[in-house]
Amino acid sequence: MQLGNGDGNITTIYEVAELAGVSVATASRALNNTGYVSKEARSRVLEAARRLNYHINVNARSLTSGKTYTIALVLPDVTNPFFPAVARGVEDAASRKGYSVILCNTDGSPRKEADYLNMLRSRRVDGIVFTTSELPGARISSIIGDSSAVVLVDRDLDEPYDIVKTDNVKGGFLATSHLISLGHTRIAVISGPLSLTTGMERLQGYRDALGQAGIPFDESLVVEGDFRQEGGRAAMERLIEQCRGRPSAKLSAVFACNDLMAVGALTALEEHEIAVPSEVAIVGYDDIALASVTRPRLSTVAQPKYEMGVLAAEMLLRRMANPNLPRQQEVLQPMLVIRDSTLERRSRCG
Amino acid sequence: MQLGNGDGNITTIYEVAELAGVSVATASRALNNTGYVSKEARSRVLEAARRLNYHINVNARSLTSGKTYTIALVLPDVTNPFFPAVARGVEDAASRKGYSVILCNTDGSPRKEADYLNMLRSRRVDGIVFTTSELPGARISSIIGDSSAVVLVDRDLDEPYDIVKTDNVKGGFLATSHLISLGHTRIAVISGPLSLTTGMERLQGYRDALGQAGIPFDESLVVEGDFRQEGGRAAMERLIEQCRGRPSAKLSAVFACNDLMAVGALTALEEHEIAVPSEVAIVGYDDIALASVTRPRLSTVAQPKYEMGVLAAEMLLRRMANPNLPRQQEVLQPMLVIRDSTLERRSRCG
DNA sequence: CGAAGATATGTAACCGGCTACAGATAGCAA
DNA sequence: TTGCTATCTGTAGCCGGTTACATATCTTCG
Numbered sequence: 188m189q190l191g192n193g194d195g196n197i198t199t200i201y202e203v204a205e206l207a208g209v210s211v212a213t214a215s216r217a218l219n220n221t222g223y224v225s226k227e228a229r230s231r232v233l234e235a236a237r238r239l240n241y242h243i244n245v246n247a248r249s250l251t252s253g254k255t256y257t258i259a260l261v262l263p264d265v266t267n268p269f270f271p272a273v274a275r276g277v278e279d280a281a282s283r284k285g286y287s288v289i290l291c292n293t294d295g296s297p298r299k300e301a302d303y304l305n306m307l308r309s310r311r312v313d314g315i316v317f318t319t320s321e322l323p324g325a326r327i328s329s330i331i332g333d334s335s336a337v338v339l340v341d342r343d344l345d346e347p348y349d350i351v352k353t354d355n356v357k358g359g360f361l362a363t364s365h366l367i368s369l370g371h372t373r374i375a376v377i378s379g380p381l382s383l384t385t386g387m388e389r390l391q392g393y394r395d396a397l398g399q400a401g402i403p404f405d406e407s408l409v410v411e412g413d414f415r416q417e418g419g420r421a422a423m424e425r426l427i428e429q430c431r432g433r434p435s436a437k438l439s440a441v442f443a444c445n446d447l448m449a450v451g452a453l454t455a456l457e458e459h460e461i462a463v464p465s466e467v468a469i470v471g472y473d474d475i476a477l478a479s480v481t482r483p484r485l486s487t488v489a490q491p492k493y494e495m496g497v498l499a500a501e502m503l504l505r506r507m508a509n510p511n512l513p514r515q516q517e518v519l520q521p522m523l524v525i526r527d528s529t530l531e532r533r534s535r536c537g
Numbered sequence: 538m539q540l541g542n543g544d545g546n547i548t549t550i551y552e553v554a555e556l557a558g559v560s561v562a563t564a565s566r567a568l569n570n571t572g573y574v575s576k577e578a579r580s581r582v583l584e585a586a587r588r589l590n591y592h593i594n595v596n597a598r599s600l601t602s603g604k605t606y607t608i609a610l611v612l613p614d615v616t617n618p619f620f621p622a623v624a625r626g627v628e629d630a631a632s633r634k635g636y637s638v639i640l641c642n643t644d645g646s647p648r649k650e651a652d653y654l655n656m657l658r659s660r661r662v663d664g665i666v667f668t669t670s671e672l673p674g675a676r677i678s679s680i681i682g683d684s685s686a687v688v689l690v691d692r693d694l695d696e697p698y699d700i701v702k703t704d705n706v707k708g709g710f711l712a713t714s715h716l717i718s719l720g721h722t723r724i725a726v727i728s729g730p731l732s733l734t735t736g737m738e739r740l741q742g743y744r745d746a747l748g749q750a751g752i753p754f755d756e757s758l759v760v761e762g763d764f765r766q767e768g769g770r771a772a773m774e775r776l777i778e779q780c781r782g783r784p785s786a787k788l789s790a791v792f793a794c795n796d797l798m799a800v801g802a803l804t805a806l807e808e809h810e811i812a813v814p815s816e817v818a819i820v821g822y823d824d825i826a827l828a829s830v831t832r833p834r835l836s837t838v839a840q841p842k843y844e845m846g847v848l849a850a851e852m853l854l855r856r857m858a859n860p861n862l863p864r865q866q867e868v869l870q871p872m873l874v875i876r877d878s879t880l881e882r883r884s885r886c887g
Numbered sequence: 888c889g890a891a892g893a894t895a896t897g898t899a900a901c902c903g904g905c906t907a908c909a910g911a912t913a914g915c916a917a
Numbered sequence: 918t919t920g921c922t923a924t925c926t927g928t929a930g931c932c933g934g935t936t937a938c939a940t941a942t943c944t945t946c947g
Contacts (some may be wrong), residue, residue: 197684198660199903210927215905222906240682242658246596246605247903250932255596260640265621265628268826275616278642287660290610292628292639308592311547332590334547354942450686450830476618480800482832549933560897565935572936597933600902696911 198239202476207236218243249311257287258503259307260319262340263295267414268447268475270318273340276496277316284504286313295320304330311335315498317389318342321382336506338515340499343384349506349515351499355385358488358521359392362442362470365486365523369530371440371468372440375408377422377452379444386414389444408438412448419448423455428512439467440529446471446478449485453528464530474524482525491519548589548763556585567591599661607637608853609657612668612690613645617764618797618825619842623690625844627666634854636663644685645670653681661685664853666846668692671732686856688865690849693734699856699865701849705735708838708871709742712820715836715873717750719880721790721818725758727772727802729794736764739794739822758788769798773805773814789817790879796821796828799835803878814880823876841869858872 204214209228215220217232224232235241248257260277262270274290281288290310293299300322307315314336319327324346326335338349366374376393379386388446390409397404407429410422430437443449449471453463461467463483471478473490498517506512554564559578566572567582574582585591599605610627612620624640631638639662643649652671657665664686669677674696677687711818716724731735740759748755757779760772773791781788793799799821806813813819813833821828824839848867856862858882 197682201903201906209903212906212928216926219905223923223926226926233867242655242684244600244661244903245659246599247659247932248905249596250594250600250903250934251943253932257639264625265615266625268618268621271615271618271621275614275642276641278615278640284640285640287641287656289607289637290624290628291632291637292625305592306637309595311594311596332547334592455908477827477830480803480831481826540933550935553931560899561934563896566896569935573896575895578895594933597902598935600904600933601935603902 197223197244198241200241200243203232203235203239203241205478207231251323253311255311255313256285257289257302257312257315258316258500259289259291259309259310259312260421261291261293261300261303261307263320264292265290266292267449268477269445269473269490270285272492272498273318273499274500276493277500278496280363280463280497280504282501286500286504288316293320297322297326301326301330307331308334314338315331316340316499316503317348319344324348333510336503336510338499338503338506340495341385347514348446349502351517351519353490353495353519355388355521356392356395358472358490359389359442359444360396361489361521362389362472363393363396363521364400364469364524365529366440366468367396367402369440372402373405373408373438374402374440374442375410375420375426375438377410377412377426377441377443377448378415379448381410381411386411386444393442412444414447416447416451416454419443419445419451420455421451422448427455427459427461441467441469443469443471446473446475446485446487449487449528450477450481451483452458454482464528468529470529478524479526481528486526486529487524489522489524491522495519547594548591550591550593553582553585553589553591556589557581560730563866603661605661605663606635606659607639607662608666608850609639609641609653609660609662610666611641611643611650611653611657613670614642615640616642618827619795619823619840621845622842623668623849624724626843626848627850628846630847630850630854633822636850636854643670643707647672647676652675652679657681658684664688664857666690666849666853668696669694672706674698683860686853688849688853688856690741690845691735691831693738697864699852701852701867701869702844702847703840703869703871705738705871706742706745708822709739709792709794710746711742711824711871712739712838712875713743713746714750715879716790716792716818716820717746717752719790720819722750722752723755723758723788724752724790724792725760727760727762727769727776727791727793727798729762729764729798731761736761736794743792762794764795764797766797766801766804769793769795769801770805771801773802774796777805777809777811791817791819793821796823796825796835796837799837799878800827800831803835814860814878818879820879822871828874829876831878836879837874838875839872839874841872845869 200211200214204211215227217224278288291303308331312335316338318340319342324344340351378390381387389393407508410425412418412422443452456463471485471487474487478485478487502515550561550564554561562815563578564582567574601746605879643652662685666688668690669692674694690701731737747766760775762768762772793802811817821835821837824837828835828837852865
């Protein structure tokens with residue numbers, strides 16, 4: 188039996204004021220430490236609040252303050268191993284400042300994205316950390332207006348929203364250069380969706396690295412994937428197939444534009460009994476947990492996922508505090524992680 | 538240039554009413570399809586709302602309705618591969634019914650859990666899907682009172698909260714029986730924290746299986762882990778060590794009470810050049826994505842994670858709709874997934 | 888024709904906070 | 918003493934919705 192009553196009857200500030208023998212104005216001031224309140228009044232109010240197990244109704248407060256202390260995290264799918272770390276970063280940074288975060292999974296569907304944005308506007312969230320797919324910037328602003336701030340993560344848009352990303356061109360360059368430095372020249376790419384800047388940029392990095400090494404770009408070596416495991420596997424199948432038909436198309440290495448696809452590719456290679464890395468080397472992207480447990484362990488380009496989340500949330504809070512700030516953009520550096528799936532060249536193909 | 542204005546100036550129902558030439562009462566009725574509204578009035582209101590890009594303020598509404606259409610998902614860490622699928626299930630089921638979900642990572646700290654619960658009470662969330670660690674049920678209710686409904690996922694508490702879980706005893710039994718059926722008799726366990734029912738129950742299943750097979754329980758074969766990779770690795774090290782000192786303690790199989798620890802154990806075994814499964818077989822629990830990409834691929838006990846999330850959210854909505862419902866409890870069935878990390882017995886130890 | 892019921896609409900109170908404003912008291916300088 | 922400032926408190930209106938209640942019109946039926 189404890190004193191602080193736990194009977195969920197919701198208490199209002201009126202009851203607190205009454206018990207403390209003051210007006211609501213004084214109670215409010217005491218609870219929020221604003222304005223003038225005498226020592227005794229304050230302690231009486233605080234005591235009353237404690238006794239009644241008073242919890243302010245933040246929704247009511249948001250009516251007058253115009254702030255909800257809520258932000259949203261809109262992403263394709265938490266189940267994609269890239270996102271949990273980002274989400275955790277966002278939540279950590281947000282809760283540190285007293286903000287709650289609403290989670291929204293869009294599956295990359297523009298329809299769902301639009302639905303969520305409308306819902307979020309109705310909720311008057313103060314800001315949104317957004318990893319969109321194809322929704323054009325103009326569409327976003329037409330929905331949310333300037334009712335809440337927006338920070339884009341891992342995406343780029345023409346619209347002037349703040350951005351946190353890693354240097355994908357650099358990342359693609361790192362991965363490809365690594366393979367080149369091992370002596371590979373016939374390097375295939377399993378790209379991400381080319382409708383996404385992420386997909387495009389990594390591919391650009393690949394081309395840059397090729398160009399710098401004087402290796403001609405061969406269209407037939409790039410297959411567009413979908414950032415998913417099954418897609419990576421299918422893409423690899425296609426490469427193996429095409430390679431078989433045209434021995435001139437041999438390849439000795441593959442750059443998969445994310446780890447999920449790399450794992451899929453690994454599966455395909457294994458099924459065809461093509462040894463990795465001795466026959467075909469492979470580099471992934473993201474450095475998700477999976478990457479370090481595959482056999483061979485996956486060489487990959489690591490992104491600071493958690494930090495991206497933290498930075499995004501912090502950037503968002505800054506923007507919320509000052510809507511007139513010039514556009515912010517934070518570009519983090521990717522890092523090559525060399526494990527067992529890359530090794531010196533020894534060309535061959537399924 | 539589009540008609541529907543997108544200038545974020547937030548519109549109120551008063552402005553809609555004014556533009557439509559009706560009172561707010563009529564506007565409200567038209568927008569919510571309640572009460573009597575003439576055809577013309579309704580269409581004038583809807584048109585006005587469209588023109589003004591009106592989005593209701595749900596926080597204001599919640600003031601009168603007492604409902605926020607928000608639930609919370611409180612879990613230790615989204616970054617733990619077990620949870621994203623659960624989270625996705627919760628969010629899918631919730632959003633299907635018009636609810637938003639607030640994400641809270643507690644790291645299993647009772648302190649953080651309490652803080653979040655207080656915050657959630659202030660937000661007047663309608664319900665909470667909770668995977669707690671050590672907070673006693675009484676403590677939970679003392680904080681949230683009956684201001685919101687609660688469903689426990691993957692945890693059990695004395696307090697009469699609704700529960701969604703899988704049959705952990707059965708799961709432990711399945712894993713262990715599988716090993717026994719392969720001829721193993723010296724089977725170690727890397728358990729979860731024994732302070733959690735999850736940890737206890739799986740261990741109980743292990744003991745049951747042993748008992749049924751007439752294999753004596755050997756205390757020295759159980760090491761308490763923490764459900765994390767590094768903990769699994771450390772535990773395996775200890776087993777190997779102890780095994781070395783006392784050849785009589787040889788073991789030929791390990792049941793790791795979750796996949797993360799199994800992966801850690803795998804690492805330790807590999808470092809000691811102990812072959813899996815030929816020298817030591819190993820079974821995990823959860824069937825997270827990692828399990829199917831390790832080499833050897835991990836045999837494990839699968840939990841229907843996504844379904845657990847969906848069921849938890851649906852159960853929560855039911856409870857919210859009817860607080861007087863008798864206590865609900867849903868026990869899902871775990872499923873043994875046999876891959877490459879288990880094989881017939883051939884005892885040996887590091 | 889009058890009464891009852893269905894339809895339509897507006898006024899105003901209320902949800903739970905915050906705060907502008909005004910009034911009261913006390914301290915202190917002139 | 919007066920006047921001014923600093924401190925303290927309460928009344929009442931507002932935030933953006935919902936809704937009970939009152940009022941008004943139009944049918945419909947005995």
